[in-house]
Amino acid sequence: MRIAVMGAGGVGACLGARLIQVGADVTLVARGEHLKAMQRNGLRLIQADGYLKVPVKATDDPCEVGPVDLVLLAVKIYHIPEAAHSMDPMIGPKTHIVTLQNGVDSADGLAELFGPDRVLPGTSYTIASIASPGVIKQQSKTARIIFGRADGQITLEAEAVQDCLTPAIDAELTGDIASVLWSKFLLTAPGNAINATSRVPITRLIQTDEGRDLLVRAMKEVAEVGLANGVNIDPEAIPKGIKFMESLPQDQRMSMLDDIEAGRPLELNAQAGAVVRIGRRVGVPTPINDALYALLMPHKDGAPPQA
Incomplete structure (x- = not known):
């Protein structure tokens, strides 16, 4: 080929x-x-x-x-x-x-x-x-x-x-590619948004009880949206995702953190934005992802104008 x-x-x-x-x-x-x-x-x-x-x-x-x-x-x-x-x-x-x-x-x-x-x-x-x-x-x-x-x-x-x-x-x-995509998405969408908002490596964030709890609750919202959208979600996807995060190097950053610090556009609409958009379509509330999406919106197209 x-x-x-x-x-x-x-x-x-x-x-x-x-x-x-x-x-x-x-x-x-x-x-x-x-x-x-x-x-x-x-x-x-x-x-x-x-x-x-x-x-x-x-x-x-x-x-x-x-x-x-x-x-x-x-x-x-x-x-x-x-x-x-x-x-x-x-x-x-x-x-x-x-x-x-x-x-x-x-x-x-x-x-x-x-x-x-x-x-x-x-x-x-x-x-x-x-x-x-x-x-x-x-x-x-x-x-x-x-x-x-x-x-x-x-x-x-x-x-x-x-x-x-x-x-x-x-x-x-x-x-069943839809199940695969959503199983990864329930980690990467909230993980990227939380990482970009907090500005610290994701592995350091989840070492705190509060940071881990925030990520887990955001992931649960994504899983509920996927289920309501007719997708087969692995019941163990969230603990597997957290275990994967714990296996990463201590300074591991997600791509959206690199993008926001470099002033590059963010894949926001396709990640946290998609959670919010699809959640509204299927009638599933996503308050944590809503907040993350709103906080990152000023950076969606790259570095915001300086005051």
């Missing part, structure tokens, strides 16, 4: 590097100094047990890539409309798109644009960031994604995508 990684930042470049390492035909679509560094020096991936350096094909122009068999879409949620338009030259008659955003509805617009048979909603459990242009630091022990068709079917085409990825990535094909 020919593969394009659209949005080769931290997670996208990490996945791309691992695929290139095993010989996959991969093109990275990126921009800015990170792109220039990769074009000049290749891509370096720093891992807990060492590092690897791979030569890359990298561009900021999807027209240079041409039609591919698979697009791994790793852009921020608010960049999806722009990405969907610009990646059109990479979409051939049999191209599949795996989405890797946080959130529960990022694939919906793509399915309307390219067709539901082409789009495989997914999520990444890979923690990675740009350490410097052309250099990615992978904090998670593994590179893992889960994806599947929105209708739950396990098709030969979806299995072929999994077979293509598994030599390099822990790629799981599921028949």
Whole structure:
């Protein structure tokens, strides 16, 4: 398969590097100094047990890539409309798109644009960031994604995508992607919002009884919204989420904290905002997520104007 990684930042470049390492035909679509560094020096991936350096094909122009068999879409949620338009030259008659955003509805617009048979909603459990242009630091022990068709079917085409990825990535094909997305969402949506509001690493916050209780209550609201929306929520999802948080390094930050401190736009509408929006639609009160959403709204589009 020919593969394009659209949005080769931290997670996208990490996945791309691992695929290139095993010989996959991969093109990275990126921009800015990170792109220039990769074009000049290749891509370096720093891992807990060492590092690897791979030569890359990298561009900021999807027209240079041409039609591919698979697009791994790793852009921020608010960049999806722009990405969907610009990646059109990479979409051939049999191209599949795996989405890797946080959130529960990022694939919906793509399915309307390219067709539901082409789009495989997914999520990444890979923690990675740009350490410097052309250099990615992978904090998670593994590179893992889960994806599947929105209708739950396990098709030969979806299995072929999994077979293509598994030599390099822990790629799981599921028949209930909605449950997977919501189980992660009930941790990441309130976790990101609380982390960005408190401005301290999430692992330090949950060491206090008050911080842990706040996160658990916010997660319960998300679970209740998901259940009312007809999603199968793992009854153990909340304790599992807390246990996962406890396993992280003591200075672990969630991405929204990095974004707010850097003055970048936030994925607020697709996270806490989605909890509030879907909660209202299904008639489930979400007072904690409402408050977090309101507190972060001035930062939604980046650094607020200085008084």
